[in-house]
Amino acid sequence: MRQIDFYLTVISPWTYLAGTRPAGIAARHGARLRYKPVDPSALFQRTGGVALADRHDSRKAYRLQELRRQAKKTGLPLTLRPAFAPTNPAPAAYAIIAAQEAGGGDLDQLVQSLLRACWVEEKNVAEDEVITEALAAAGFPRSLAMSGMLTGAELYGRFLEEAVAAGAFGFPFFVVDGSECFWGQDRLDDLDAYLAGEL
Numbered sequence: 001m002r003q004i005d006f007y008l009t010v011i012s013p014w015t016y017l018a019g020t021r022p023a024g025i026a027a028r029h030g031a032r033l034r035y036k037p038v039d040p041s042a043l044f045q046r047t048g049g050v051a052l053a054d055r056h057d058s059r060k061a062y063r064l065q066e067l068r069r070q071a072k073k074t075g076l077p078l079t080l081r082p083a084f085a086p087t088n089p090a091p092a093a094y095a096i097i098a099a100q101e102a103g104g105g106d107l108d109q110l111v112q113s114l115l116r117a118c119w120v121e122e123k124n125v126a127e128d129e130v131i132t133e134a135l136a137a138a139g140f141p142r143s144l145a146m147s148g149m150l151t152g153a154e155l156y157g158r159f160l161e162e163a164v165a166a167g168a169f170g171f172p173f174f175v176v177d178g179s180e181c182f183w184g185q186d187r188l189d190d191l192d193a194y195l196a197g198e199l
Contacts, residue, residue: 002031002195005175007163008111009040010096010125011089012171013078016115017070018185022174023108025188029195031176035100035111036159037093040171043160047169052086070186077120084124090156091145092125095135097155098148105139113137 004026008015026033044051052060064080071078092114099110113134117123123130132142141147166175174182174191182191193199 002029002177004031004033004191005036005162005166005178006033007036007038007043007159007166007168007171007173007175009038009089009171010092010111010114010118011040011085011087013067013085013119014070014170014185015172016078016119017067017074017076018172018188019074019076020108020112021185021188022172022191025192025195028192031195033108035096035107036162037089037096037156038160038163038168038171039093039156040089043163043169046160046164049169074185079119079122082119083122084126085118087118087124088126090126090153091128091131092134093156094149094152095131095145097152097159098144099135099138099140101151101155102140102144102148105135107138110134110138110140 004022006022023033041051043049067078067080096107096111096114099105100107114125114131117130117134118125125131128145131145135144136142163173166178167181168175170183172185176191176194180194190199
């Protein structure tokens with residue numbers, strides 16, 4: 001079975017705008033989608049990226065225009081300047097990792113719920129209540145928010161190393177079978193075509 005490593009952070013609007021398409025693409029091609037949350041600040045530092053706050057004003061302005069356009073193209077609601085972004089993405093990442101390891105619920109729903117919480121509902125995805133509500137709604141025990149912290153923290157660090165080694169430098173980032181890379185929600189058609197043998 002082919003594997004798609006999906007490097008993400010819930011505080012990336014571009015990851016949010018990917019929507020449910022990565023899961024759909026994986027299902028269509030019989031591939032395994034493996035969610036790998038990564039610390040965005042650490043990834044940028046390791047790969048030469050620049051934090052949003054440190055970018056030139058022209059880049060910040062263009063980002064807002066492009067987000068508005070991409071949201072309209074996808075039909076997804078988007079709050080351009082949510083109340084709690086940026087925030088600490090680690091607690092939500094730990095929950096995703098713990099849920100993926102535990103199984104038994106709808107992992108895709110959990111990821112989408114946390115992304116929507118940040119980019120539509122303007123909730124703080126670093127807060128326990130937001131995370132436990134998302135876990136419960138996706139069929140996972142609320143207790144995973146606490147019991148999965150050790151595993152989450154360990155794999156969160158490992159996923160950063162894997163991301164750097166695989167060539168990832170932004171979000172969302174997809175790596176097929178450890179080698180073929182696709183960066184951005186606007187490259188999902190290419191990912192689909194590659195898995196179909198057309199690229």
